[in-house]
Amino acid sequence: MSSLGALCIVCFVYLNKMEAHVERDWDDARERLKDLNPEVRQQALQELLAAWRAGEIICQPPKNWVNLHCHTFFSYNGYGHSPTSLVWLAKESGWRALATVDFDVLDGVEETLAACDQAAVRGGTGIETRAYLPEFAQHEMSSPGEPGVLYHIGVGFVSKDAPPAAAASLEGMRRRAAERNRDMVARINAYLAPVTIDYARDVLPLTPSGNATERHILIAYDAAARRLYPQRGALVEFWAGKLGLAPEKVDAFLGERPFPHDAIRSKLMKRGGVGYVQPGPESFPSFDEVTQTIIACGAIPLFGWLDGTSSGEQRIGELLELAISKGVAGLNIIPDRNWNLPDPAERELKVRKLYEVVELARALDLPIIVGTEMNKPGQRIIDDFEAEPLRPLVADFVRGADFLYGHTLMQRALGLGYQSVWARRHLPTRRERNLFYQRVGEIVPPGAMALGRVASLPKDLDPEALLGQLERMDFPQS
Numbered sequence: 001m002s003s004l005g006a007l008c009i010v011c012f013v014y015l016n017k018m019e020a021h022v023e024r025d026w027d028d029a030r031e032r033l034k035d036l037n038p039e040v041r042q043q044a045l046q047e048l049l050a051a052w053r054a055g056e057i058i059c060q061p062p063k064n065w066v067n068l069h070c071h072t073f074f075s076y077n078g079y080g081h082s083p084t085s086l087v088w089l090a091k092e093s094g095w096r097a098l099a100t101v102d103f104d105v106l107d108g109v110e111e112t113l114a115a116c117d118q119a120a121v122r123g124g125t126g127i128e129t130r131a132y133l134p135e136f137a138q139h140e141m142s143s144p145g146e147p148g149v150l151y152h153i154g155v156g157f158v159s160k161d162a163p164p165a166a167a168a169s170l171e172g173m174r175r176r177a178a179e180r181n182r183d184m185v186a187r188i189n190a191y192l193a194p195v196t197i198d199y200a201r202d203v204l205p206l207t208p209s210g211n212a213t214e215r216h217i218l219i220a221y222d223a224a225a226r227r228l229y230p231q232r233g234a235l236v237e238f239w240a241g242k243l244g245l246a247p248e249k250v251d252a253f254l255g256e257r258p259f260p261h262d263a264i265r266s267k268l269m270k271r272g273g274v275g276y277v278q279p280g281p282e283s284f285p286s287f288d289e290v291t292q293t294i295i296a297c298g299a300i301p302l303f304g305w306l307d308g309t310s311s312g313e314q315r316i317g318e319l320l321e322l323a324i325s326k327g328v329a330g331l332n333i334i335p336d337r338n339w340n341l342p343d344p345a346e347r348e349l350k351v352r353k354l355y356e357v358v359e360l361a362r363a364l365d366l367p368i369i370v371g372t373e374m375n376k377p378g379q380r381i382i383d384d385f386e387a388e389p390l391r392p393l394v395a396d397f398v399r400g401a402d403f404l405y406g407h408t409l410m411q412r413a414l415g416l417g418y419q420s421v422w423a424r425r426h427l428p429t430r431r432e433r434n435l436f437y438q439r440v441g442e443i444v445p446p447g448a449m450a451l452g453r454v455a456s457l458p459k460d461l462d463p464e465a466l467l468g469q470l471e472r473m474d475f476p477q478s
Contacts, residue, residue: 026048026051026056026057029044029047029048029051030044030048030085030088032044033045033048033081033082033084033085033088034073034080034081034082034085035082036073036208038111038208041082041084041085041111042084044084045084045087045088045115045118045119046118048088048092049118049119052091052092057092059091059092059093059094060092060093060094061094062094062096063094063095063096064096064385064394064398065093065094065095065096065382065383065385066095066096066097066098066370066371066382066397066398066400066401067090067095067097067098067099067370067371067372067381067382067383068097068098068099068101068124068126068155068369068370068371068400068401068404069099069101069126069153069332069334069369069370069371069372069373070086070098070099070100070101070371070372070373070374071100071101071102071103071128071373071374071375072086072100072102072108072112073207073208074102074105074107074108074207074208074209074211075102075103075104075105075211075213075375076103076213076215076216076260076375076376077374077375078374078375078376078377078378078379079374079377079381081374082108082111082208083100083108083111083112083115084111084115086098086100086112087112087115087116087119087121087123088115088119089381090119090121091119091120091121093382095121095382096122096398096401097121097122097123097124097401097402097404097405098112098116098121098122098123098124099112099123099124099125099126099155099369099371099401099404100112100124100125100126101125101126101127101128101153101155101371102126102127102128102211103127103128103129103177103211103213103375104127104128104129104173104174104176104177104211105127105160105170105173105174105209105211106125106127106157106159106160106162106170106297107160107208107209107211108125108160109125109157109158109159109160110159110160112124112125113125113158113408113412116446117446117447117448117451118448120445120446120447121446122401122402122405122441122446123405123408123446124155124156124404124405124407124408125155125156125157125158125408126153126154126155126156126157126299126302127153127154127157127294127299128151128152128153128304129151129152129173129284129285129290130143130149130150130151130152130279130283130284131149131150131151131152131284131285131286131287131289131290132148132149132279132281132283132284132285132286132287133148133149133150133286133287133322134148134281134286134287135322136148136150136312136319136322137281138311139310139311139312139315140310140311140312141306141310141312141313141319142304142305142306142310142313144306144310145271146278146279148281149279149283149284150287150304150312151304151306152287152290152291152301152303152304153301153302153303153304153332153369154290154293154294154297154299154300154301154302155299155300155302155330155332155369155404156298156299156300156404156407156408156411156417156418157297157298157299158298158408158411158412158417159297162293162296162297163296163297165292165293165296166292166293166294166296166297169285169289169290169292169293170293172285173285173290174211176283176284176285177211177213178210178212180283181199181203181212181213181214181217182199183277184214184217184269184275184276184277185197185199185203185217185275187274187275188217188221188268188269188274188275190274191242191268191274191275192221192225192242192268194228195221195224195225195228195238196224197217197220197221197224199212199217202220202223202224203216203217203220206219206220213375214260214265214269215260215265215375215376216260217269218259218260218261218264218265218269219258219259219260220258221264221268222258222259222260222261222264223258225238225239226258232251235254236250236251236254239254239264242267243263243264243267243268244267245263245267249263250263259377260376260377262376287323287326288326291326291327291328292327294327295327295419298411298417298418298419298420299418299419300329300330300404300407300418300419301323301326301327301328301329301330302328302329302330302331302332302369303319303320303323303328303330303331303332303366304332305331305332305333305357306337307337307338307350307353307354308338308350308353308354308356308357309349309350309353313353316356316357316360317360320360320361320364320366321364324364324366328366329366329367329418329430329433330366330367330368330369330400330403331357331361331366331367331368331369332369332370332371333354333357333358333368333369333370334370334371334372334373335354335370335383335390335393335397336372336379336380336383336384337350338350338351338353338354338389339351339354339387339389339390340384340387351389354389354393355392355393358393358396361396362396364430365429365430365431365434366430367399367400367403367404367434367438368393368396368397368399368400369400369401369404370383370397370400371383383397385397399438401441402437402438402439402440402441402442403434403437403438403441404437404441405441405446406436406437406438406439406440406441406442406444407437407440407441409440409441409444409451409454410437410440410454412451412455413451413454413455413457414454414455414457414459415459416459416466418433418437422459423436426462426463427463432463436463436467439467440467440470443467443470443471444470444475445475445476445477447476449475449476450475450476453473453475453476454470454473457469457470
């Protein structure tokens with residue numbers, strides 16, 4: 001072989017190694033987006049954005065994919081995502097829009113919106129909690145086995161700092177969640193002894209802001225059991241005895257590191273488990289209280305629909321009319337659990353129910369907000385918008401995303417969001433507001449520069465004049 005040929009081979013190997021090294025660096029930065037330290041997350045985002053601008057990372061072309069219901073590690077995300085890492089995921093994957101939603105807290109609001117500004121991603125934020133609806137006290141709804149209880153959602157927040165009218169209620173949501181967790185841990189400790197945990201010592205450090213969920217508690221118990229029983233056989237025997245399961249079944253799901261196993265959750269925390277207490281009217285805030293809290297924050301209450309099969313959701317028309325009368329202005333759907341099912345009969349039923357509720361939402365002028373949750377490992381990162389059952393609905397999902405982004409933008413830039421006095425005066429009906437904020441979301445590209453341009457507009461324009469200004473505005477291309 002000639003010396004020139006040998007040199008070429010050396011150069012080829014060296015360049016391949018350098019390319020692999022660069023890719024490993026970006027993978028490391030992606031992981032640092034999930035760090036509990038916000039400064040580490042911000043530094044990682046800046047590195048990734050710089051690499052993208054330099055052409056070292058290629059983001060996918062924009063597509064009409066949206067995920068507007070992503071839980072973050074401020075409650076629990078099955079893949080460890082922070083708000084910043086979700087925004088980068090949306091940027092790199094070419095999503096049209098992203099919104100984060102966390103249980104009981106608004107802790108991730110500012111981080112989500114700031115990262116969306118930096119990465120030029122259409123963004124929004126929300127909160128989810130359980131609430132009690134006395135008018136349907138005898139019916140199960142979106143919380144199986146718990147009559148009168150449902151999951152209630154608000155979207156379109158622009159700050160974690162709530163006005164006085166809402167702050168006490170939000171603090172109550174956080175406090176009640178922590179009290180339920182502590183009571184559950186006390187009951188489970190008594191049952192699992194000698195494996196026990198301390199809530200403050202073992203659970204809270206797993207979260208960035210002290211808002212723990214059942215899955216954090218499960219991880220803490222799994223870790224405590226591994227410390228007490230370091231030998232695999234003894235560990236399996238312990239869990240098999242406590243859960244009433246065959247050792248081989250426990251051995252099959254028990255991995256090599258602490259994990260929020262559904263089998264353990266089902267036996268300990270769900271209905272019939274030693275940690276479970278059947279909720280009543282005092283267990284959660286009322287539907288009315290949560291709705292008014294969301295509105296007081298300038299955000300938009302959504303009705304959280306499950307799958308149409310519970311006794312309450314079989315009366316979905318009545319249920320939605322009641323919710324609308326209380327201030328609900330949109331519908332939240334998790335599409336994957338309504339079509340991606342192995343049983344053909346169940347799939348046919350739930351797809352039919354999905355189409356029915358979408359038709360009802362259209363008739364009632366309720367924007368549709370969709371997402372995958374990601375609050376347990378194995379859930380989809382984003383919906384399969386090419387799946388046959390979802391194709392007829394994608395336009396509705398995109399309109400919902402533009403509506404949410406449009407409201408969020410207007411509220412941040414000018415204080416003229418969905419619940420503003422301006423909107424109530426100029427856009428008195430839901431249909432008028434929906435069309436206006438949807439159009440804003442279509443016109444205005446994402447990013448800090450576009451936000452600044454909108455913020456420079458007069459606040460006293462009527463909707464038609466404001467849209468005219470936006471349509472003529474020369475927005476920067478990100």
